[in-house]
Structure formats: C-alpha cells, structure tokens
Amino acid sequence: MSAPHQTSVVSTPLPLPTHFSHAQQSFSLKKRRCPCSSSSSSSLSPPRPLSHSLPPRPPSKGCPPLSRVFHHRPTPWTPLSRSLIESPPPHSVYNPSRPQTFFDQCFTNLGLIGRGSFGEVFKVVSLLDGCQYAVKRSVQRFRGEVERARSIAEAWNHEGLHPHPYVLGFIAAWEEAGHLYIQTELCLTSLLLYAEETPFHTGETSAWMYLCDMLSALDHLHSHGFAHLDIKPANIFMTKSGRLKLGDFGLLIKLPTGKREIKTEEADLQEGDPRYMAPELLRGEYGTAADIFSLGVSILELACNIEVPKGGDDWQQLRMGHLPAEFTNALSEDMQYMLRLMLNPETCKRATAQQLLSLPSVCKRKWRRQLSLCIIESFLSLFHWSQSLLTAGWNFISSLNLLFTSVYETSSTGTPPRERWERDADISNIYSDSESPIPDYVFPPDDPEHSPTFTHSVQECISVGSTSTPLPNTQINDTHTSLHSKYTHSPSRIHSSSSLSPIHHSSQHSITDSPCSRERSWIIAELSDKSNFEPKNLLSLFDEATLESKP
Numbered sequence: 001m002s003a004p005h006q007t008s009v010v011s012t013p014l015p016l017p018t019h020f021s022h023a024q025q026s027f028s029l030k031k032r033r034c035p036c037s038s039s040s041s042s043s044l045s046p047p048r049p050l051s052h053s054l055p056p057r058p059p060s061k062g063c064p065p066l067s068r069v070f071h072h073r074p075t076p077w078t079p080l081s082r083s084l085i086e087s088p089p090p091h092s093v094y095n096p097s098r099p100q101t102f103f104d105q106c107f108t109n110l111g112l113i114g115r116g117s118f119g120e121v122f123k124v125v126s127l128l129d130g131c132q133y134a135v136k137r138s139v140q141r142f143r144g145e146v147e148r149a150r151s152i153a154e155a156w157n158h159e160g161l162h163p164h165p166y167v168l169g170f171i172a173a174w175e176e177a178g179h180l181y182i183q184t185e186l187c188l189t190s191l192l193l194y195a196e197e198t199p200f201h202t203g204e205t206s207a208w209m210y211l212c213d214m215l216s217a218l219d220h221l222h223s224h225g226f227a228h229l230d231i232k233p234a235n236i237f238m239t240k241s242g243r244l245k246l247g248d249f250g251l252l253i254k255l256p257t258g259k260r261e262i263k264t265e266e267a268d269l270q271e272g273d274p275r276y277m278a279p280e281l282l283r284g285e286y287g288t289a290a291d292i293f294s295l296g297v298s299i300l301e302l303a304c305n306i307e308v309p310k311g312g313d314d315w316q317q318l319r320m321g322h323l324p325a326e327f328t329n330a331l332s333e334d335m336q337y338m339l340r341l342m343l344n345p346e347t348c349k350r351a352t353a354q355q356l357l358s359l360p361s362v363c364k365r366k367w368r369r370q371l372s373l374c375i376i377e378s379f380l381s382l383f384h385w386s387q388s389l390l391t392a393g394w395n396f397i398s399s400l401n402l403l404f405t406s407v408y409e410t411s412s413t414g415t416p417p418r419e420r421w422e423r424d425a426d427i428s429n430i431y432s433d434s435e436s437p438i439p440d441y442v443f444p445p446d447d448p449e450h451s452p453t454f455t456h457s458v459q460e461c462i463s464v465g466s467t468s469t470p471l472p473n474t475q476i477n478d479t480h481t482s483l484h485s486k487y488t489h490s491p492s493r494i495h496s497s498s499s500l501s502p503i504h505h506s507s508q509h510s511i512t513d514s515p516c517s518r519e520r521s522w523i524i525a526e527l528s529d530k531s532n533f534e535p536k537n538l539l540s541l542f543d544e545a546t547l548e549s550k551p
C-alpha cells in the first residue's frame with residue numbers, strides 16, 4: 001500500500017492458510033448485488049466478464065456418493081432444546097403417529113428466505129402461537145457423529161445465551177430424519193445482504209449505528225463468559241425496525257470463569273471467515289478480543305463501503321495494525337480512532353466492548369440510536385396493534401354476518417322465501433299441461449327424501465349464471481356435483497336412466513307437436529344427460545331452445 005500507515009509494524013508476517021492464496025488479495029470497492037442479476041441476461045446486455053473464482057471441485061470418483069453409503073433411515077423426532085423437552089407441543093398440534101414431520105405439523109411454511117453453507121432458512125407461522133419465526137434446517141443429513149455433534153452444538157450454544165435485545169432470540173431446536181432444525185426469532189434480512197442491496201445505508205453514519213448495536217451484543221456475550229468467534233455482517237441480522245441482532249452461534253465458546261481467552265490445546269476449535277479473522281486466532285489464542293477485531297473489520301468494510309481481502313499483503317497489513325488509509329482518510333477522526341482501538345494487533349492493547357461503549361463518541365450515538373429504535377418500534381407495534389384490532393373487528397362482523405345468514409338459511413329451509421316459490425311456480429307453469437313429466441315423476445309429492453333437495457338443486461341450477469342474487473350459502477359447484485352424484489349413484493327413481501328414458505322418449509315424440517313441448521323435452525333431455533348437465537340461465541335456455549326451433 002502506498003499510503004502511510006498509522007501504527008507500528010509487527011515484523012513477522014502471519015502464516016496464511018494455503019487455500020487463501022488464490023483469494024482476493026487487496027481491498028476493493030464493494031461489488032453490488034444487482035437486483036436484475038438473478039434474471040437471465042437479455043441479448044442486448046454486454047458479455048459477462050470471465051469469472052476469476054476457482055471452479056468447484058470435480059466430484060470424487062473413488063467412492064460412491066454418501067447417500068449410498070449412509071442409507072436414509074428416517075429417525076424419529078428428537079427434541080434438542082430445553083424449551084421443547086420441558087414443554088412439548090400438545091397432541092392436538094403434534095401427533096407422532098401421523099406421517100407428517102414435526103415441522104409440517106407444527107408450522108405453516110411461508111417460503112424460503114435464505115440459504116447458507118449449512119442450512120436453508122424458512123419463514124414460518126407457528127401453529128402453537130400464530131407468530132412468525134425463522135426455521136433453519138440443515139441441508140445435509142449428518143454424515144457422522146462428529147458432524148452431528150457440531151451442528152447440535154450451535155443450537156445448544158444459542159439456547160445457553162441469555163436473551164438480549166441485540167442477540168437473535170432462540171425458540172427451539174429438534175432433530176428429525178437426520179436433519180437439525182433451529183427455530184429463531186424472524187428478522188428481515190442479514191446485514192450483509194442489507195448493505196449490498198441498499199448501498200445508501202452504508203457509510204459512516206450507518207456504521208456508527210451498527211457499531212453501537214453490536215458493541216451492546218458483544219458486551220452482553222463477553223460479560224457472560226462467551227466468545228462468538230465468527231463475527232461478520234453475514235451473521236448479523238436486521239429486524240423490521242432496523243435493530244441489529246447477532247446470530248449464528250456455531251463457533252461460540254464458553255470461556256473458563258475469569259478468563260478472556262483460551263489456547264488451542266484446551267479445545268478443538270474451528271476457524272471462522274478469514275476476512276474477519278483476528279490475528280491471534282492463527283496463534284491458537286481464542287477469546288473475546290477476537291470478536292472485537294472481527295467487529296472492527298466489519299465496521300471498516302461498512303463505513304468505507306469496501307470488500308476486505310481474504311488473504312495477501314493487505315490482509316497481513318491489516319493484522320499488523322495498518323488501516324487502508326486511501327479509504328479510511330475519508331472517515332471522521334472519531335471513527336478512525338475507534339477502528340484503531342478495535343484493530344490493534346495485540347490483544348492486551350485492544351479495547352474491550354465495555355471500554356468502547358464508555359467512550360463519549362459512542363455514548364452519545366448509542367443514546368440517539370436507542371431513542372430512534374424506541375420510536376420506530378413503538379410506531380411499528382402501534383401499527384401492528386391497530387391492524388390486529390381491525391382484523392378482529394372484521395372477523396367479528398363476518399361472524400355476525402355468518403350467524404344471520406345461517407339463521408336466514410334455517411328459516412328458508414322450512415319455508416322457502418316467496419321469491420323461490422314464485423320461481424318454482426314459473427317453472428311448473430312450463431310443465432302445466434298433462435304431458436309434464438317432472439312434477440309427478442321427478443318430485444314425488446310424498447317422497448321427503450327427494451323432493452326438497454332436488455327442487456333446490458334444480459332451482460339452483462337454473463338460477464346459476466342468472467343475474468339474480470344467489471341465495472346465501474348457495475354452493476354452486478356442489479349443486480352440480482350433488483346432482484351428478486344423484487343421477488349417477490343413487491338408487492332412487494330419478495337417477496335411473498331407465499326411469500328417465502321413457503319420459504325422454506315420450507317428450508321426444510312430442511317434439512314436433514308444439515314449441516312448448518319441444519322446449520320442455522329439451523330441458524328434460526338436459527336434465528337426464530348427466531355429463532351435459534350444466535347450470536344455465538333460464539332465459540338463455542329459452543333463447544337456445546327458440547333458436548333451435550327455428551328452421
């Protein structure tokens with residue numbers, strides 16, 4: 001780097017993992033995720049530059065796929081979190097004897113909201129309390145006990161944390177069919193995606209807000225003896241109000257009481273993302289100071305709107321205490337000072353979360369941030385509350401409407417409204433002559449089983465499609481179905497084709513007799529023909545019949 005560096009240089013360069021040698025070597029301006037990038041490019045768009053990232057490894061030819069080695073044996077549902085073990089869902093919600101999974105029985109899946117290297121995250125509604133949550137499901141089935149133990153550790157780590165306004169809320173965790181499920185509080189997105197998709201929300205002003213939130217979260221974690229060890233924008237989530245929540249506790253460690261750090265020999269620890277990794281982690285020193293360093297790199301990235309390197313010279317320089325002055329010179333003195341405190345290569349000289357929170361520059365911004373969050377969240381809950389009230393009011397009105405409707409329907413079953421009688425009368429007038437087959441044959445006067453239902457059905461069939469207001473609770477489709485099934489399956493007289501045939505034939509005899517009998521026979525034919533029976537407007541029936549009768 002050409003710019004002068006502000007802190008002293010530590011002479012010995014840090015060893016770099018070899019697989020980072022091909023990775024991005026220097027600071028660069030952040031590449032934005034274009035909203036249209038996912039869609040297929042049009043023929044007019046310029047050719048895409050060649051990708052310089054490493055191609056994926058070819059599949060191993062030496063051994064069969066893991067799915068063939070480890071047969072998919074569905075394992076029963078196992079609650080992993082204390083919350084589920086102590087208060088499992090009631091039998092009415094989750095019944096293990098049903099074929100559906102616990103997830104399917106207890107949640108309504110609203111869709112996929114994100115995908116990480118470990119799992120897929122779904123937005124869900126819990127059928128237990130009606131609230132929305134995020135459920136992360138591991139993509140791969142566990143390939144062994146070590147992998148399983150690691151995955152489960154994330155859930156247990158998360159549950160072990162005390163709730164905090166800036167820490168993602170844990171709800172439950174369970175295992176089913178070789179997959180781990182973690183149910184957490186639902187957020188809007190991750191800070192990484194948010195910063196990429198809304199570039200105007202990056203820069204120093206936003207970075208101060210993010211810093212205040214995350215320092216509070218780290219102070220909470222560290223004061224309870226935990227170190228996160230994977231702080232990065234992808235593991236920080238944002239709620240609707242803009243509040244940040246620290247999540248993804250897969251690498252979290254519990255430190256021995258009174259200690260701020262442990263050595264590698266004391267535990268089998270994994271490394272986090274190299275871009276945000278503190279230098280002491282490569283020396284095997286794991287502790288709370290590593291979180292401060294990673295937060296410092298994240299804030300540098302967000303405040304300067306840059307991508308930090310995964311390796312190379314600039315990566316080394318940053319871990320020696322040299323800030324990229326070509327980017328940081330544009331920041332305020334306060335922010336530069338903060339970054340120097342957080343990115344100090346020596347852990348004992350690096351500021352703690354508590355010390356940083358007590359700085360006047362942070363104190364005043366934290367106070368402002370809390371006030372603005374309080375106002376936004378109050379507005380949001382007021383909005384939510386009024387929405388719920390409106391929904392409840394609407395439901396109440398609907399249920400009243402239903403009640404009145406059913407009362408009306410009950411009374412109408414006993415004595416059909418006059419309008420119906422009139423229409424029935426109109427229909428019967430069509431068949432008023434002696435040839436009329438319907439009244440005696442289809443509606444047996446003393447057959448209570450057929451008459452009302454069928455009258456109703458015919459009447460509905462005729463009124464469907466008319467401009468008249470349908471009767472409340474009229475089930476148009478069901479009418480057709482019920483008619484169809486009556487014709488087809490019921491042993492009663494009206495459904496037997498042999499019974500209808502004579503009538504049909506007799507009416508057919510009279511087709512040439514008069515237009516009226518022609519119309520009547522046409523309707524009877526329509527009624528007797530099960531497959532062609534479609535609800536029709538009475539007027540249109542007549543229109544069609546008249547048309548047919550014309551030579």
Ligand SMILES: Nc1ncnc2c1ncn2[C@@H]1O[C@H](COP(=O)(O)OP(=O)(O)OP(=O)(O)O)[C@@H](O)[C@H]1O
Nearest residue numbers: 113114115116117118119121134185186187188190
């Ligand atoms: N609680 C949540 N609320 C809203 N979105 C979430 C939540 N948890 C995860 N997501 C979304 O899902 C994506 C993947 O989640 P997450 O990073 O936790 O998965 P992962 O497999 O652990 O990823 P990795 O191991 O690569 O960090 C996130 O980038 C985010 O967009």
